Amino acid sequence: MNVSGFTFVRNGVKFDYPVVEGIKSILPLCDEVIVAVGKSDDDTLGLIRSINSPKVKILETVWDDSLREGGRVLAVETNKALDAISPDSDWAFYMQADEVFHENDMAKIKAAMELYLPDKSVEGLVFNHINFYGHYNYLADSHKWIKKEVRIIRNDKNVRSWSDAMSFRKFGKKLNVKYVDATIYHYGWVKDPRIQKQKRIEFDKLWHPDDWVNEKHQAVIEYDYTDVDTLSPFKGTHPAVMKDRIANANWKFIFDPKRMKKVSLRIQLINWFRKKTGLHLWEFRNYKEI
Secondary structure, three states: OOEEEEEEEOOOOOOOOOHHHHHHHHHHHOOEEEEEEEOOOOOHHHHHHOOOOOOEEEEEEOOOOOOOHHHHHHHHHHHHHHHOOOOOOOEEEEOOOOEEEOHHHHHHHHHHHHHHOOOOOOOEEEEEEEEEEOEEEEEEOOOOOOOEEEEEEEOOOOEEEEOOOOEEEEOOEEOEEEEEEEEEEEEEEOOOHHHHHHHHHHHHOOOOOHHHHHHHOOOOOOOOOOOOOOEEEOOOOOOHHHHHHHHOOOOOOOOOHHHOOOOOHHHHHHHHHHHHHOOOOOOOOOOEEO
16 A cells, blocks of 8 residues: 655745655655645745655746635645656645644554555545644644544545645535544644734735735734634643644743634533534535545
């Protein structure tokens, strides 16, 4: 069984992405990892080269920042990396630049790929998806955060990154996938508030016109982490590759429920029900679990 990893990144140093940690976390399962490195304002190229693994193959790209509608440029960059994987690979293992996988899940992920490899009806594998917020010991757990994501797909050139690169579709249709009880650790909302603010400005430009972005972000230099309705403490362990990054975190985040974003009674009830039962009502699923 051959497995290719693939991802994309731009301004990984400037916006403090854990992209090196993410790539290292999937390397043990991959025969190669394609990294589409967009032309950056920093030394992202050097950062990826510093991994110094013969498995890592760099594809230098230039982002088309005119593709603002729905963040389409993110899917375009994902597809560039996907198209560069070896034709001999059976599976393509995707990670975004702010996602990391836990070493404790590697055995079950490998077992799932081996199990479903002969079954061509299985087009991908879907994982649990948890979102850290503000700091490494809090999870964003309201209804709006997606709880599962497809991150392994069969090497089929008809499968393409969809929308803003959060999932995949084949001929525009959702993939038929099997669930694997493994977890994507998403750290995109864990940064120094000043860096997070600059990242949000940059990313809002991928969806909105400049006037909208300037009005939304005027005269504020730090991201407001109180713009969330509910958080819960993280009681598990982080991937080992994140140890140094977590130890070096140098900003403070204090969770005060009284200062959190107010939401409707309906949303409060949905959040309460999910916490009590684990069921995610009206969850959007960009896949078909079979």
